[in-house]
Amino acid sequence: MQFRSKYLVAGLGLAFFIAGCERDLTPDGPSLSDLYGTFKVKTALESSRAQVDFSAGQSVYFTAETSIATDFVLEIKGRTSGAVKRITGKSRTLDVSNALWQGETSQFPTFQTEVCDVQLTFPGYSDTLTTEVTVTGKRVVEATILDDFEGGISPSWTKFIQSGANMQFNIQTAPPLAEGSKYFRLGGTVGWDWLIGMYEMPKANMNGGAGFQLSNDAEKVFFNGVFRQMAGLDNAIILLQLREDDNGDGTYSEGSEDLWAVEIRPESAWELMSFKYSDLVTLVNGAVSAAIGNGLHEPEKLHRLSILFLANPSSGYAQCDADMLAFTENAPLAL
CATH class of the missing domain: 2.60.120.430 (Galactose-binding lectin)
Structure with a gap:
């Protein structure tokens, strides 16, 4: 019985050690699937509204989902003005937290009341997603x-x-x-x-x-x-x-x-x-x-x-x- 109890204590100690190691090895950064998984588009690019009136304080955001977290470039371009807004990041999902547009521009001129083409690309991958949104009211300059x-x-x-x-x-x-x-x-x-x-x-x-x-x-x-x-x-x-x-x-x-x-x-x-x-x-x-x-x-x-x-x-x-x-x-x- 004494011999058995020694092994029992050793086994329990080993189990706690392994459990502790498993907790310590849990990554705080990207998951293994993000690092080594296969990239594919899970949901198409969509806008939260088809028309947006920035002059009334409205905003619009865009949604999409991929199988792994990856770099993305969201580009909004005015068909009439040629204005461009770019939003970049790295994520599996686009939503209001990382793809919100309040009417500002990244590349002059500023946006007018116009239809805007929206394109989502992923550097390193060939997939390109598109949609459009219509600006019915220009952004008001607070100044x-x-x-x-x-x-x-x-x-x-x-x-x-x-x-x-x-x-x-x-x-x-x-x-x-x-x-x-x-x-x-x-x-x-x-x-x-x-x-x-x-x-x-x-x-x-x-x-x-x-x-x-x-x-x-x-x-x-x-x-x-x-x-x-x-x-x-x-x-x-x-x-x-x-x-x-x-x-x-x-x-x-x-x-x-x-x-x-x-x-x-x-x-x-x-x-x-x-x-x-x-x-x-x-x-x-x-x-x-x-x-x-x-x-x-x-x-x-x-x-x-x-x-x-x-x-x-x-x-x-x-x-x-x-x-x-x-x-x-x-x-x-x-x-």
């Missing part, structure tokens, strides 16, 4: 819009344009477009000065004189714009300047109140750029310098916004396009 140029150039701007050659400060409609059907072109040659032209928006011209009405938290305020530079050129600089009325006397005192700035050097393709207000710096001749005023980023005290179009006078013709200039709060602009 303080300075100008989207759809109605021409806003009368809130004041301007100064040099008397150079081939000066172009006008509305354009030729594709490729960014947001909407119009954008603003800045171009010209000025052989004696870096400044080609400048547009400014004073506080008094915003919201019936009430100003920009921005948050007092610089961490939450973003300046946004969509920009591009003429293909083949790289000499243009868009200088954004924001002047604050630090002492609250209703004016900006040059040399004693804060002037924040950022240089923008666009690429040849349309790009949405966003700049957090708290990240803006003081620039003197393009170099970061000490703050001029109290050194505090105070968006609620913004007195004047300036957009200067610059180029080295020896570099010849310069040209950039701009669209959807806007302030947002809590997050960068999404288009």
Whole structure:
């Protein structure tokens, strides 16, 4: 009996050891079937709704299922606009958690009211799934819009344009477009000065004189714009300047109140750029310098916004396009 009990204890110990090992070997990552299973499509690609009105706050998501977890690329393309939204991930299933579309774009222009073709592909596999969805209402931009140029150039701007050659400060409609059907072109040659032209928006011209009405938290305020530079050129600089009325006397005192700035050097393709207000710096001749005023980023005290179009006078013709200039709060602009 003593001999038997020793083996019984040993057997029980071995059983607990094996059970413990089985628990420890349970993978936290992908299952073996995902790693080594055979790929096949189990359910077709479908949309949660056939029509979606983004202007009413609606959204749409897409569903599909495969036999194993795999990389996927979901591409939505507008038939009229050519706009593209891409969603990527890795999963066995597509659902509202990983395939939700709220009307934003990945590749300009933005979507219009139009039929959109939806395609689901799996890198490494030949299967392609398709469906379509109709946009009946465009996505509403949640922002303080300075100008989207759809109605021409806003009368809130004041301007100064040099008397150079081939000066172009006008509305354009030729594709490729960014947001909407119009954008603003800045171009010209000025052989004696870096400044080609400048547009400014004073506080008094915003919201019936009430100003920009921005948050007092610089961490939450973003300046946004969509920009591009003429293909083949790289000499243009868009200088954004924001002047604050630090002492609250209703004016900006040059040399004693804060002037924040950022240089923008666009690429040849349309790009949405966003700049957090708290990240803006003081620039003197393009170099970061000490703050001029109290050194505090105070968006609620913004007195004047300036957009200067610059180029080295020896570099010849310069040209950039701009669209959807806007302030947002809590997050960068999404288009």
